[in-house]
Amino acid sequence: xxxxxxxxxxxxxxxxxxxNFTIKSDEYYIYRYFxxxxxxxxxxxxxxxxxxxxxxxxxLECVDKETIxxxxxWQNYQELWEENNxxxxxxxxxxxxxxxxxxxxKLAISIAEMQKKYFISCWYLPDKSHENELMWNSYSHLDExxxxxxxxxxxxxxxxxxxxxxxxxxxxxIYGIVQYFDFNKEENIKKIKYTAFRKHNxxxxxxxxxxxxxxxxxxxxxxxxxxxxxxxxxxxxxxxSPRASYDDYVEIRKKVIDKFEIDLHQSELSVWYNLxxxxxxxxx
Numbered sequence: 001x002x003x004x005x006x007x008x009x010x011x012x013x014x015x016x017x018x019x020n021f022t023i024k025s026d027e028y029y030i031y032r033y034f035x036x037x038x039x040x041x042x043x044x045x046x047x048x049x050x051x052x053x054x055x056x057x058x059x060l061e062c063v064d065k066e067t068i069x070x071x072x073x074w075q076n077y078q079e080l081w082e083e084n085n086x087x088x089x090x091x092x093x094x095x096x097x098x099x100x101x102x103x104x105x106k107l108a109i110s111i112a113e114m115q116k117k118y119f120i121s122c123w124y125l126p127d128k129s130h131e132n133e134l135m136w137n138s139y140s141h142l143d144e145x146x147x148x149x150x151x152x153x154x155x156x157x158x159x160x161x162x163x164x165x166x167x168x169x170x171x172x173x174i175y176g177i178v179q180y181f182d183f184n185k186e187e188n189i190k191k192i193k194y195t196a197f198r199k200h201n202x203x204x205x206x207x208x209x210x211x212x213x214x215x216x217x218x219x220x221x222x223x224x225x226x227x228x229x230x231x232x233x234x235x236x237x238x239x240x241s242p243r244a245s246y247d248d249y250v251e252i253r254k255k256v257i258d259k260f261e262i263d264l265h266q267s268e269l270s271v272w273y274n275l276x277x278x279x280x281x282x283x284x
Contacts (some may be wrong), residue, residue: 019176
């Protein structure tokens with residue numbers, strides 16, 4: 001990603017601030033995957049959903065460096081086994097593990113309280129303007145098709161900035177690129193200003209750009225949506241999962257157009273997923 005610090009001044013006001021954002025916004029597209037048609041409807045009707053950090057599966061979301069270090073420390077104590085520690089009695093090992101479990105329980109409670117203050121929307125920022133098959137697998141299931149929103153990053157940020165007057169009651173919105181660290185090495189865990197922009201290296205394939213609101217006064221109540229100008233929806237492209245057959249695509253496309261007056265496109269991967277369907281038609 002090419003650095004261009006001048007770009008930071010383009011999308012900034014009292015309610016909309018960049019953090020760790022040093023790329024040329026006119027060179028990238030940004031994607032948002034949805035697990036269901038219902039989630040797509042919410043986006044088109046209500047705006048961008050901001051998830052409380054407590055809803056994420058990553059237990060170390062929005063956690064400061066010191067807490068991460070403590071979690072690692074007590075987690076390591078759980079890996080103490082008699083055969084590897086002959087100099088320590090079974091009773092002492094048992095007490096160490098009990099202490100570790102108690103401390104991890106206290107840390108989990110503390111972390112949950114930290115996470116309640118954060119509301120986050122996660123977007124995928126690829127190097128190239130192509131869909132991600134792994135992301136489709138995460139957001140599309142056999143029993144329900146997923147969907148994808150695609151928009152130029154420049155347009156995305158412009159629309160958000162222009163829409164902030166609709167969201168002033170929510171406080172400051174921070175946008176930026178997530179940094180990934182090796183949490184197993186304390187010296188690699190850097191202190192950062194906004195902890196919502198730090199994740200473990202194992203999540204680096206997500207290539208996240210995040211929108212974050214930190215609720216310092218604990219006054220915001222989920223569910224929370226960022227309202228958007230109508231013009232935002234004119235600049236998006238919507239795609240259905242590559243798992244969708246052509247017949248299903250045609251049916252869902254009509255449904256989307258009739259309800260939202262927005263076109264629906266096939267995934268660029270759909271032909272690879274559905275090519276064998278043509279063989280079945282030939283044999284019929």
